[in-house]
Structures are given as structure tokens and as C-alpha cells.
Amino acid sequence: MLSIDRTEFRNGANHDAGFGKRCVPPQLMEGHDRSFSVSALAALVAGGTVTILFFFNPSHYPFYPICYFHSITGLNCPGCGSLRALHQLLHGHVLEAARFNALLLLCLPCSGWLAARFVAARLRRQVATFAVQPIFLWAFLCVAIVFTVLRNFHSFAWLAP
Amino acid sequence: MYKIRGADEKEYGPVAAEQLRQWIAEGRANAQTKILLEGTTDWRSLSEFPEFSVSAPGVTPSLTGFAAPGNVASEQVNGPAVGLMVVAILGFVLQAISLVMNLVGASFWAMQQSNQALVNQPFANLFFSSTLGIVTGIVGLLVSGFIFYGALKMKKLESHGLAMTASILAMVPCISPCCLIGLPFGIWALVVLSKPEVKNAFH
Numbered sequence: 128m129l130s131i132d133r134t135e136f137r138n139g140a141n142h143d144a145g146f147g148k149r150c151v152p153p154q155l156m157e158g159h160d161r162s163f164s165v166s167a168l169a170a171l172v173a174g175g176t177v178t179i180l181f182f183f184n185p186s187h188y189p190f191y192p193i194c195y196f197h198s199i200t201g202l203n204c205p206g207c208g209s210l211r212a213l214h215q216l217l218h219g220h221v222l223e224a225a226r227f228n229a230l231l232l233l234c235l236p237c238s239g240w241l242a243a244r245f246v247a248a249r250l251r252r253q254v255a256t257f258a259v260q261p262i263f264l265w266a267f268l269c270v271a272i273v274f275t276v277l278r279n280f281h282s283f284a285w286l287a288p
Numbered sequence: 289m290y291k292i293r294g295a296d297e298k299e300y301g302p303v304a305a306e307q308l309r310q311w312i313a314e315g316r317a318n319a320q321t322k323i324l325l326e327g328t329t330d331w332r333s334l335s336e337f338p339e340f341s342v343s344a345p346g347v348t349p350s351l352t353g354f355a356a357p358g359n360v361a362s363e364q365v366n367g368p369a370v371g372l373m374v375v376a377i378l379g380f381v382l383q384a385i386s387l388v389m390n391l392v393g394a395s396f397w398a399m400q401q402s403n404q405a406l407v408n409q410p411f412a413n414l415f416f417s418s419t420l421g422i423v424t425g426i427v428g429l430l431v432s433g434f435i436f437y438g439a440l441k442m443k444k445l446e447s448h449g450l451a452m453t454a455s456i457l458a459m460v461p462c463i464s465p466c467c468l469i470g471l472p473f474g475i476w477a478l479v480v481l482s483k484p485e486v487k488n489a490f491h
Contacts (some may be wrong), residue, residue: 152298193386257456267475268471285442
């Protein structure tokens with residue numbers, strides 16, 4: 128148990144006397160600065176990934192992560208074809224990108240908007256979050272399930288990569 | 289008189305309620321800041337002190353109100369947290385196998401058998417691909433580890449930000465160890481984490 132000893136307390140008046148500075152807690156924004164650094168690092172990693180994805184076509188280079196579900200079952204998961212779709216999108220081939228993964232193409236504007244909202248809040252030094260209304264999240268899950276089922280049927284082969 | 293734990297994890301005080309209200313107004317303390325009331329031994333969140341519930345500007349009533357009982361929040365996060373752990377463990381095992389295969393070159397042999405286009409590639413290209421394959425394998429292991437850590441923090445109600453990040457990573461194709469199961473568990477986790485009573489229960 129924590130014992131309270133008044134001598135351990137940092138009394139503002141005492142610190143004022145010592146260094147001419149008030150001993151007050153730092154503003155919580157300093158924690159946000161650390162998060163900002165993490166966000167900047169994440170942006171840097173994302174930039175590097177996009178660069179690799181632009182120059183190296185996932186259809187031709189085997190170093191990209193593979194889909195274990197597809198490797199084992201032969202079926203397509205909702206994410207199958209994402210890297211190839213992104214590569215095509217980076218080269219401006221929107222239709223080709225949609226052919227590889229239409230769901231990803233639909234998600235990108237929403238993800239972009241969320242990311243822009245996050246960055247804008249950070250720049251304004253406000254509380255930033257990726258939080259979305261739960262109803263939208265459940266709706267997205269339903270769409271993803273339907274998409275996954277359909278792209279594994281021959282009739283909807285155009286949804287498969 | 290109150291003693292507070294600042295954003296730098298150092299202790300400040302004791303100060304009077306009025307001084308504490310000023311620190312709240314200056315953005316030095318918020319609903320999650322730990323407070324020790326003089327004469328007691330338990331550090332509690334500022335939100336648990338009704339006398340400060342209207343002091344914090346920009347903090348919604350849901351944040352300043354009393355926190356939900358920890359066990360209720362624990363029950364809510366338990367399911368998605370365990371699900372994320374399963375995703376992470378599965379990913380870790382698969383990435384480890386992939387990494388070993390890349391290291392011994394078996395993946396190239398398999399690729400060459402299945403993709404004739406690779407047979408004609410120069411050795412330098414294959415070496416480059418092998419190296420990047422190992423790098424992506426290590427990154428995959430790190431991502432799986434991070435998702436597991438975030439899920440663990442979520443289960444213990446310790447870091448809301450880490451739990452959110454782990455949930456999002458579990459959903460993203462090619463980053464997630466397996467987006468097929470990561471997607472439903474990630475969405476479930478995000479829904480639970482967005483509930484105010486759960487958010488308040490995090491330390």
C-alpha cells in the first residue's frame with residue numbers, strides 16, 4: 128500500500144523558491160506530441176511501403192505477404208488481390224484495381240477521409256480518433272461477408288482477383 | 289488537498305481543489321488523470337471525483353462522469369480481446385513458418401515450380417526477392433506481436449490507444465495475420481472500444 132508522506136509531496140511554493148519556476152504538471156498536449164511522432168513514423172513506413180508497391184508489381188515479385196487462407200483452401204478471402212489492386216491504383220489503372228479487389232477500392236475513400244480527419248485533429252492539437260459509428264462498422268462487416276461469399280462463386284468470378 | 293500524477297508520470301501536490309481546477313482548465317489534468325485524496329491510499333481517476341466533474345473544459349459529461357464498474361467493462365472487452373489474440377497467435381505461427389521457408393529457400397523452389405516466369409529471372413532478382421521476403425516475414429512477426437500486445441492491454445483495460453491500433457491492424461489485408469478472421473474480431477473490438485463506459489474503464 129502506498130503510504131502518504133507529506134514530505135514526499137512536491138509543494139508548489141517550495142519549488143517556486145528553489146528555481147523561480149512553478150512546479151506544475153506538464154500540459155497533457157505533451158503526450159499528444161509523442162503520439163504525433165508515432166503518427167509521423169507510421170506515415171513514413173506507409174510511404175516506404177507505397178514506394179515499394181509502386182515499383183514492384185506483386186504479380187511478378189514473390190516477396191510480398193501471401194494469403195494463407197487462399198494457399199490452404201484455394202478460396203478467396205476479402206483481402207485477396209489487395210496488393211495487386213493497390214499497385215494498379217498507384218499507376219492510375221482504376222478499372223484494373225477494381226478487378227483485383229472491388230471492396231478495397233470502395234473502402235479507400237472512407238479510409239482516406241478517416242485518416243484526413245485524424246491528421247486534421249492532430250494538427251489542430253485536438254483529440255484525434257479513428258472511431259466510427261458502430262452501425263457503419265457492422266454494415267461494413269456485412270458487405271465484406273457478402274463480397275467474400277460472392278467472389279468464390281463462378282457466377283461472380285469477376286469479383287475474384 | 290489532492291496529489292496528482294501528471295502526464296510525465298511524476299507526482300504533484302498536495303494542492304487545494306481550487307488549484308486542481310485551475311490545472312484542469314489549463315489542460316494539465318483530465319478525466320483520466322490519477323488523483324490521491326490526502327488521507328487515503330487509493331489513486332483514483334479524476335472522473336471519480338464528482339466535485340471536479342464540471343471543471344474540465346472540452347471534456348464531455350460521459351468522460352467526467354463516474355466510470356463503469358471495471359468488471360462490466362472487462363466482460364465486454366474479453367471476447368474481442370481473446371479473438372484478437374487468436375488472430376495474432378495464428379499469424380505468428382504462419383509467419384514463422386514462412387520466414388523459415390524463405391530462409392531455406394523452399395519458397396523459391398515452390399514459386400519456380402508454380403510460376404514459370406520466375407525461372408527465367410536472374411539470380412540477383414531472386415536474391416533481392418528472398419531478402420525482402422525475409423524482411424516482410426520479420427515485419428509480419430512484429431505485427432502479430434503488436435496485435436497480441438494490444439489485445440493483452442485491451443483485456444487488462446490498460447491502453448485504449450494500443451487496443452484501437454491493434455484492432456485496426458488486425459483488419460487490414462496484407463498487414464493483418466489473417467484478415468478473414470481479423471476483420472470480424474477487429475470490428476467487434478472497435479465497437480466495444482467505442483463505448484463510453486468501456487473507454488472510461490481504461491486506466
